[in-house]
Amino acid sequence: MAEAAALFSVSAAAVVEDVLRQHGCRLSDRDLASRRAEEAAARRYEAAGWLRRTVGAVSSRDLPEEPSEEEFRLGLRNGQILCGALNRIHPGAVPKVVVNTADSVLLPDGAALSAFQYFENVRNFLVAAQEIGLPCFQAPDLEQGGKSARVVNCVLALKSYGDWKQCGGTGPWKYGGNLKPSTSCKSFVRKNSEPFRRCSSMNEGEVSYEEAGFSGDVNLDSGDMSTSRPLKMLISAVLSDKRPDEVPQLLESMLSKLVEEFENRLSSQNELVKMAVKNSTDGTKSFSKSKVLVEATSSSSEKKMDSIEIYSKHKHTKKEAYGEVTLKQHSMLQQQSKHIEELKVDIRVTKAGMEFMQMKYSEDLNILGRHLFSLAHAASGYHKVLEENRRLYNQVQDLKGSIRVYCRVRPFLPGQVSSCSVGSIDEGNITIITPKSGKEGRKTFSFNKVFGPSATQDEVFLDTQPLIRSVLDGYNVCIFAYGQTGSGKTYTMSGPKNMTEQTQGVNYRALSDLFKLSEQRKGTFIYDIAVQMIEIYNEQVRDLLVSDGLNKRYPHYSHVSL
Numbered sequence: 371m372a373e374a375a376a377l378f379s380v381s382a383a384a385v386v387e388d389v390l391r392q393h394g395c396r397l398s399d400r401d402l403a404s405r406r407a408e409e410a411a412a413r414r415y416e417a418a419g420w421l422r423r424t425v426g427a428v429s430s431r432d433l434p435e436e437p438s439e440e441e442f443r444l445g446l447r448n449g450q451i452l453c454g455a456l457n458r459i460h461p462g463a464v465p466k467v468v469v470n471t472a473d474s475v476l477l478p479d480g481a482a483l484s485a486f487q488y489f490e491n492v493r494n495f496l497v498a499a500q501e502i503g504l505p506c507f508q509a510p511d512l513e514q515g516g517k518s519a520r521v522v523n524c525v526l527a528l529k530s531y532g533d534w535k536q537c538g539g540t541g542p543w544k545y546g547g548n549l550k551p552s553t554s555c556k557s558f559v560r561k562n563s564e565p566f567r568r569c570s571s572m573n574e575g576e577v578s579y580e581e582a583g584f585s586g587d588v589n590l591d592s593g594d595m596s597t598s599r600p601l602k603m604l605i606s607a608v609l610s611d612k613r614p615d616e617v618p619q620l621l622e623s624m625l626s627k628l629v630e631e632f633e634n635r636l637s638s639q640n641e642l643v644k645m646a647v648k649n650s651t652d653g654t655k656s657f658s659k660s661k662v663l664v665e666a667t668s669s670s671s672e673k674k675m676d677s678i679e680i681y682s683k684h685k686h687t688k689k690e691a692y693g694e695v696t697l698k699q700h701s702m703l704q705q706q707s708k709h710i711e712e713l714k715v716d717i718r719v720t721k722a723g724m725e726f727m728q729m730k731y732s733e734d735l736n737i738l739g740r741h742l743f744s745l746a747h748a749a750s751g752y753h754k755v756l757e758e759n760r761r762l763y764n765q766v767q768d769l770k771g772s773i774r775v776y777c778r779v780r781p782f783l784p785g786q787v788s789s790c791s792v793g794s795i796d797e798g799n800i801t802i803i804t805p806k807s808g809k810e811g812r813k814t815f816s817f818n819k820v821f822g823p824s825a826t827q828d829e830v831f832l833d834t835q836p837l838i839r840s841v842l843d844g845y846n847v848c849i850f851a852y853g854q855t856g857s858g859k860t861y862t863m864s865g866p867k868n869m870t871e872q873t874q875g876v877n878y879r880a881l882s883d884l885f886k887l888s889e890q891r892k893g894t895f896i897y898d899i900a901v902q903m904i905e906i907y908n909e910q911v912r913d914l915l916v917s918d919g920l921n922k923r924y925p926h927y928s929h930v931s932l
């Protein structure tokens with residue numbers, strides 16, 4: 371911000387130094403003196419031409435179209451042309467004009483009237499001109515040479531006043547000190563009482579040293595005493611050896627340079643403000659207001675307003691704008707710092723969370739490791755446990771009896787005489803009625819279990835099913851049926867002809883259980899299962915699965931070997 375302020379500050383002293391450095395040698399230059407003389411002559415010619423056109427050829431016979439400085443002074447010395455021109459523009463402004471008659475005796479210096487009469491006309495003109503607000507000269511200026519510049523200024527001001535009246539004369543007429551009457555319809559601002567810094571001749575006009583109120587106390591930058599002192603010294607030093615008619619030219623260059631410097635710095639400020647606005651998201655409105663003020667200041671500068679006033683406004687606006695921008699940036703900085711702190715807190719919380727999670731995962735991994743170890747230990751003992759289980763299981767089977775005998779009574783077949791010889795059946799006993807010489811005899815037989823005529827295939831298999839598991843544990847098991855012809859051996863072991871799932875016999879059910887158990891244990895054991903079916907008949911053993919025709923099945927004994 372300090373840099374921006376430094377950039378923004380208008381160093382009038384630097385500008386004056388620059389201008390004086392440039393003009394310090396040139397003003398003493400013979401070419402420059404010639405140029406100034408040409409410019410003064412052009413202005414004088416313009417004033418003379420305008421006076422001649424205004425008062426007419428007769429009245430202006432004493433004033434050449436392009437007079438020398440002396441001719442100009444002598445032509446206007448009697449005040450008639452000046453009063454005539456003023457009365458043409460502002461009728462009645464000079465009520466009484468002493469006119470040089472035809473029979474008046476003209477002196478060689480044009481002094482046809484007495485000095486008092488000259489003084490009367492000129493004084494009346496000056497009074498009227500002062501009432502209008504024209505820049506006046508002193509009456510002695512027309513009496514001695516070398517003072518025509520102020521008279522020219524006065525005439526050109528009168529011309530601009532006339533132009534203003536021709537344009538309608540709307541609004542208050544103000545004279546701004548631009549003595550070049552090229553812009554006839556422009557209004558001018560004159561504040562004679564104001565010091566030099568309030569009087570802008572810009573870069574087009576010329577104001578005499580005295581007219582501009584220039585003095586040794588001039589202060590272009592009153593707010594900076596450190597700048598104004600060397601500035602005054604500079605100006606005083608340079609102007610001390612200058613003639614009064616050289617000063618306007620110097621001032622013109624100085625002010626031109628100052629305005630140029632202002633415009634450059636205004637454009638720099640605009641760029642700076644735009645950058646600040648871009649960076650500031652919240653302060654757009656307030657800053658746009660300042661920007662408008664700055665642009666308005668720049669625009670007014672283009673309209674040739676008072677450069678010092680522009681500088682004052684500009685400086686004020688600049689301070690306001692930068693004050694707001696500074697506040698906004700400070701606020702943004704604080705917000706960003708706050709966000710950074712919040713982010714730091716979030717990072718710390720996240721880091722703590724991550725460390726906690728890491729610790730938790732580590733604990734879980736340790737627990738899982740311990741579980742896995744126990745599982746591996748359990749797995750290693752699985753076979754031992756399995757072996758123990760098998761041993762105990764088969765021990766139970768042995769305790770039940772390694773040889774078990776079951777009895778099954780089939781129902782009567784259709785068409786059979788229902789003379790039942792079974793007296794009673796309980797859990798393991800069956801009583802058979804045996805008639806003996808007219809007396810009823812009974813015999814009771816004991817088995818592991820007795821199945822009555824109503825017993826199903828499933829109930830019969832239920833008692834033999836545990837033995838199938840013993841087969842897979844490596845025990846030899848033999849299940850066979852014994853009985854007379856037609857007693858139901860085939861039915862019990864295999865099933866009826868039209869077999870269903872419910873009427874499947876022991877063979878099918880045993881094999882089904884074998885495959886089911888081997889499937890359950892396939893991850894632990896691999897079983898090879900083979901089936902062999904043989905028949906023993908009349909002390910001869912025949913293989914019932916051989917496809918030879920001689921091996922006709924005659925199953926008095928059915929046997930399944932596993």
Ligand SMILES: Nc1ncnc2c1ncn2[C@@H]1O[C@H](COP(=O)(O)OP(=O)(O)OP(=O)(O)O)[C@@H](O)[C@H]1O
Pocket residue numbers: 779780781783823853854855856857858859860861862866925926
């Ligand atoms: N529990 C039962 N329920 C119903 N019908 C049965 C039962 N047991 C046997 N039968 C029937 O009795 C008849 C004789 O049965 P099966 O053929 O099984 O006797 P077997 O003992 O095998 O005779 P063989 O020794 O002559 O071969 C068959 O028709 C059979 O369906």
